[in-house]
Amino acid sequence: MSFFNNEHLGKLILRLALGITLLLHGIAKIGAPDVLESIGEHLEHLSLPAPLAFGVFAGELMAPLMILAGWRCRVGGALAAVNMVFAIALMRMSAIWSLGDTGGWHLETEVLMLGASLALMFCGSGRMAIRPD
Template identity: 30%
Template sequence: MTNRYEIGSLILRLMLGITFFVHGFAKFHNGIGHVVGFFNSLGIPGFAAYVIATLEVLGGIALVLGIGTRIVSTLFAFDMLGAIFTARLKAGFMGGYEFELALLVISISLALTGSRFYAFDQLRARSKQAA
């Protein structure tokens, strides 16, 4: 029997995964060169734009599928900390970093608790127990 906690974690995992996937895909689709330039303007090496965009696309897919939820969520938390402290903090809360802060909190929650409902990780764990 699935409890409300697991359903809530599933909702958070799916929304976080979809959100990061869309943002990562947009970085590539709209021209990664623009993101590289933005990173350089912040004093961040441009190659980091490729790392972040790839993390967001692949990590988003992984979360939707329920693969490595705790690890991916931890990486997303660091991604959001970087975004807040390098690019968004000066703009203040409203219109600044409130969105990144919400993603950070969801990421931390999933990193601490995981999400097993409708997750490939859970299927893999069950198959190991059956073997």
């Protein structure tokens, strides 16, 4: 197998990039005590139950840890994908048709994380994982 034909290394790189990025978002929310209340209020404003705000922890703490370790990576990818769909729908919908000054889509980070989450959900962790799937 050549170095440039290594799907398992590619999956590891994808897992590290997504897992670290999501985990840092989750860690930042732990340190900010009003974040869950703010998200809960936003959910209530949209006629959704405020306790759904705890799903942020599943999507930004549990899912990236599962993804990084490669343990139940498909489940972690699914959790992260649901988290990103909610993040886009609830918090970033106003930016869906807008571009930045340099032409970049305002949702590019969220869409890239959603795409990476879906890719891991369908492809699994690869061999370089605690429990390859």
